[in-house]
Amino acid sequence: MKTAIIGFAGSGKTSLYAALAGNAAAQSDRAMIKVPEPRLDPLIRLFTPKKVTLTEIEVQDTKGASSKGGLGEKILTEIRPFDCLLAVLDGFSGLHDPEGQRREIEADLIISDLSVIEKRLERVASDKKKAKALVDPREEECLLRAREVLESDRPLRADQDLAAAPELKGFRFLSAKPVLYAWNLDEQGFADRTMPEDGPGEVHVTVSARLERDLAEITDPEERKMFLGDLGVSGSALERIISRLYDLLGLVTFLTAGEKEVRSWPLKRGLTAPEAAGVIHSDIQKGFIRAEVLAYADLLACKDFKTAKERGLLRLEGKEYVVKDGDIITFRFNV
Ligand SMILES: Nc1nc2c(ncn2[C@@H]2O[C@H](COP(=O)(O)OP(=O)(O)OP(=O)(O)O)[C@@H](O)[C@H]2O)c(=O)[nH]1
Numbered sequence: 001m002k003t004a005i006i007g008f009a010g011s012g013k014t015s016l017y018a019a020l021a022g023n024a025a026a027q028s029d030r031a032m033i034k035v036p037e038p039r040l041d042p043l044i045r046l047f048t049p050k051k052v053t054l055t056e057i058e059v060q061d062t063k064g065a066s067s068k069g070g071l072g073e074k075i076l077t078e079i080r081p082f083d084c085l086l087a088v089l090d091g092f093s094g095l096h097d098p099e100g101q102r103r104e105i106e107a108d109l110i111i112s113d114l115s116v117i118e119k120r121l122e123r124v125a126s127d128k129k130k131a132k133a134l135v136d137p138r139e140e141e142c143l144l145r146a147r148e149v150l151e152s153d154r155p156l157r158a159d160q161d162l163a164a165a166p167e168l169k170g171f172r173f174l175s176a177k178p179v180l181y182a183w184n185l186d187e188q189g190f191a192d193r194t195m196p197e198d199g200p201g202e203v204h205v206t207v208s209a210r211l212e213r214d215l216a217e218i219t220d221p222e223e224r225k226m227f228l229g230d231l232g233v234s235g236s237a238l239e240r241i242i243s244r245l246y247d248l249l250g251l252v253t254f255l256t257a258g259e260k261e262v263r264s265w266p267l268k269r270g271l272t273a274p275e276a277a278g279v280i281h282s283d284i285q286k287g288f289i290r291a292e293v294l295a296y297a298d299l300l301a302c303k304d305f306k307t308a309k310e311r312g313l314l315r316l317e318g319k320e321y322v323v324k325d326g327d328i329i330t331f332r333f334n335v
């Protein structure tokens with residue numbers, strides 16, 4: 001699950017990347033970032049584990065494009081394998097219009113996808129002449145529908161069914177990827193900016209990349225409070241950005257707890273208990289018997305596992321069970 005940070009030159013990509021990646025940012029333009037998980041706290045109190053481990057997602061900083069001529073072929077090719085885009089818009093320098101930058105990025109993604117579709121449709125047409133069997137009619141139908149969406153200036157993500165169609169998966173269409181727009185505003189400009197509404201696969205967040213980078217360097221909690229107080233800001237926007245990204249990637253979190261380790265794990269939304277077991281280890285998936293599941297809200301209500309069990313809230317679930325966000329799971333398995 002990889003996210004690419006994109007945008008025009010000087011929009012604040014590297015500042016935001018440095019804030020997200022912390023120390024790791026100095027070594028490389030690619031880093032694993034920890035997903036904050038406050039729901040681990042009661043589990044940590046209960047188990048006082050030796051180790052606490054957080055789910056991570058991968059982010060990659062990219063080079064900025066000059067605003068003339070759009071993002072450019074090189075970057076558009078580079079980001080094709082990514083699952084999600086984090087687009088940083090310059091709303092702080094006063095040199096650019098962030099809404100204009102957003103429209104340019106959207107246009108670039110759409111045009112790039114259109115050209116892939118045109119090429120493919122030409123190929124399909126010539127295959128059809130040779131032999132009908134060479135062509136999958138469902139693929140052709142999806143391509144035609146996708147072209148219609150793009151030609152009306154909408155990204156493929158606007159049609160979530162089409163964006164997820166198995167016939168189109170292999171093309172890795174750029175405008176089908178979920179995108180988080182980070183409106184990089186100066187610290188004064190937060191209140192009075194109107195932003196586009198969130199849409200399918202599209203989220204808008206305001207941030208000050210510079211403030212976040214400075215804040216990431218302050219570890220002392222008192223000093224942090226003073227720094228934020230002086231600026232009159234309530235807190236960091238990083239957690240919100242990370243959790244919205246996590247959501248856009250289509251991930252939910254399940255938790256495991258014991259004396260050795262308390263841990264959060266990522267899972268594609270809609271997957272089952274054995275598949276969750278497979279995230280931990282393929283042996284646990286292979287030998288899966290049952291999952292002992294406690295919903296996070298039920299743990300909060302009961303305070304501990306014993307009470308939850310007495311109240312019948314610790315459930316035994318089988319192979320078909322679809323894991324929910326916040327499930328605390330103990331797997332029973334044979335090796
Ligand atoms: N005042 C202010 N300055 C910022 C903010 N974000 C970035 N800057 C400054 O803008 C300049 C460019 O920021 P970068 O984070 O390097 O931008 P970038 O998008 O990585 O730039 P390229 O990689 O060259 O495309 C730096 O001098 C930053 O300190 C912000 O929110 N407020």
Ligand SMILES: [Mg+2]
Binds near residue numbers: 013014015061
């Ligand atoms: Mg940069």
